[in-house]
Every structure is written in structure tokens, then in C-alpha cells.
Amino acid sequence: MKSLRHIFLIPIIFLSTNIYCIESDNAFQQQSMLAVLYLRTSAEYKANATQTYASAKRHIDTALMEKSWTALLNQKEEYEDLPPAIILDIDEAVLDNSEHQVRSIKNGTSYPTGWKEWVSEESAKPLPGVVDYLSYADSKKIKIFYVTNRTHDLEEYTKNNIKAIGLPFDDDIDVLLMKNEKGWSSDKTSRRNLIKKDYRVIQIIGDQLDDFIPSEETEVSINERKALIDTYADMWGEKWFMLINPMYGQWEEVLYEYCWECYPKQSDKIKQRLKALE
Numbered sequence: 450m451k452s453l454r455h456i457f458l459i460p461i462i463f464l465s466t467n468i469y470c471i472e473s474d475n476a477f478q479q480q481s482m483l484a485v486l487y488l489r490t491s492a493e494y495k496a497n498a499t500q501t502y503a504s505a506k507r508h509i510d511t512a513l514m515e516k517s518w519t520a521l522l523n524q525k526e527e528y529e530d531l532p533p534a535i536i537l538d539i540d541e542a543v544l545d546n547s548e549h550q551v552r553s554i555k556n557g558t559s560y561p562t563g564w565k566e567w568v569s570e571e572s573a574k575p576l577p578g579v580v581d582y583l584s585y586a587d588s589k590k591i592k593i594f595y596v597t598n599r600t601h602d603l604e605e606y607t608k609n610n611i612k613a614i615g616l617p618f619d620d621d622i623d624v625l626l627m628k629n630e631k632g633w634s635s636d637k638t639s640r641r642n643l644i645k646k647d648y649r650v651i652q653i654i655g656d657q658l659d660d661f662i663p664s665e666e667t668e669v670s671i672n673e674r675k676a677l678i679d680t681y682a683d684m685w686g687e688k689w690f691m692l693i694n695p696m697y698g699q700w701e702e703v704l705y706e707y708c709w710e711c712y713p714k715q716s717d718k719i720k721q722r723l724k725a726l727e
């Protein structure tokens with residue numbers, strides 16, 4: 450009889466543990482609600498992306514004329530006569546993935562759950578302003594590179610999505626540089642260096658500090674990250690353009706000392722968030 454009781458108890462314990470996880474994850478994901486609403490419903494977000502891309506577009510002609518103009522920190526030797534290029538990050542810089550975030554809230558799930566499925570739908574919409582900006586750049590014969598930390602296995606879906614929304618995409622050379630492709634890490638420096646060999650990079654567009662700056666420089670404290678904005682004050686708004694991403698990013702990772710797995714419980718992550726408010 451005792452053993453029979455155990456047989457009934459095991460599934461009850463398993464079920465209740467699972468329910469606890471789902472409830473906990475739901476509560477955790479609910480914390481993203483306002484950020485996702487801001488991105489999806491506010492005119493203010495649309496205005497911000499629109500003005501960012503409009504401003505970038507207005508600097509293109511000057512950048513083309515001034516041969517010493519470069520957006521790469523380490524582009525220093527014999528680059529003046531190289532053909533011009535622009536580097537863009539993809540997620541939350543070119544493609545809007547807020548639909549994936551909505552699903553995470555509704556389902557109480559966290560990245561990477563559902564990410565590959567979302568990407569494979571190839572249905573992400575362009576950020577406001579990006580189509581006009583890149584059409585203009587393309588008309589000026591500027592090479593467009595997409596440097597993303599989407600993983601290599603997602604390359605085909607990503608390419609199809611970019612083409613589907615009418616953005617320029619050169620099929621003759623590799624313009625879509627993915628994480629894990631050719632041994633590339635999440636630090637984009639090596640990919641920027643590769644482009645640097647053959648092109649003068651006139652602008653960079655992203656939503657994370659390490660879209661512009663080596664990761665080892667950006668993985669620092671909250672205040673040190675802010676100080677980097679002053680360090681590179683000359684770049685913003687002319688050569689570097691930062692899109693707003695309140696949904697996720699390095700600005701959140703720093704709250705967990707860049708160690709997501711060090712806080713396996715969602716409640717511990719929330720404690721870290723509260724601590725940052727003090």
C-alpha cells in the first residue's frame with residue numbers, strides 16, 4: 450500500500466513543480482510587458498526609429514565626399530579610396546522581433562524557446578525608416594553588410610526575411626555575417642575587421658553597444674558602460690546610430706554580471722533588477 454501511495458505521489462510532485470515553473474516564468478515575462486508595449490504601440494518609438502534613420506541618411510552624402518570619414522575605430526591605414534560600406538545589426542536594428550516577445554509573455558517562456566520557430570517564419574517587419582535609408586544607400590552604390598548574432602543555422606531564413614521586406618541584399622559576396630559562421634564568436638570585432646580590409650565603413654547601425662565597440666570593452670559595469678558613450682561622443686549621430694531596445698540586451702545582462710546562468714531562478718533575476726534600482 451505504501452509503495453502504491455508513492456506511485457501516485459510522484460506524478461503529483463512532478464506536476465506541481467511544473468506548474469510552479471510555468472507560473473514563475475509567466476510572472477517573470479510579465480515584467481517585459483511595458484517594454485514590448487512601448488515598442489509595438491507607441492508613436493514615440495516610431496518617431497525615434499524614424500528620426501534615427503532619417504538622420505543617418507542625411508549624413509551619407511558628406512560621408513561619401515570626405516574620404517577620411519570612417520565609422521570603424523581601428524580603420525586607420527590606406528582606406529580612403531576603398532569602396533564605401535554600411536554595417537547594420539539585424540535584430541531590433543533592421544528587423545522588429547517584438548512578435549516573438551509577445552509570444553514569450555503569452556506563453557510564459559524565455560529565450561531561446563520559440564526563437565527558431567519565429568525566425569523560420571521569415572515574417573519580421575522592418576523598423577520604421579530602415580527601408581528608405583537603405584534604398585538611398587543602395588542608390589549611392591554603398592555596400593550593405595548585415596552583421597548579426599543570429600546563429601549560422603538561421604542564415605537562410607534571415608536572408609529570405611531581409612529580401613521579403615525589400616531591403617538591398619548582394620548575393621555575389623557574403624553580406625550576411627552570422628554568429629558561428631566561419632568560427633565567428635558573438636564579439637563582432639573580427640567580422641568588422643574582415644569588412645575593413647576591402648571597404649571604408651561610413652556608418653554603423655545597431656541597438657547594442659557591442660554593435661560598435663569590442664565586447665571586451667562593453668562588458669563592464671553600468672556606470673562604465675555609460676562612460677563609453679562619452680568616450681565616443683564624436684561618433685554618435687554621424688557615424689554611429691543607436692536604436693532603442695527596451696526589451697532585452699546587454700543593458701539587462703549587466704544586471705546579472707553578464708552571467709545569466711548564475712541566476713537560474715527567475716526570482717533571483719528579479720532581485721538583481723530591484724538591486725539595480727537602489
Ligand SMILES: [Mg+2]
Nearest residue numbers: 538540541656
Ligand atoms: Mg540587435
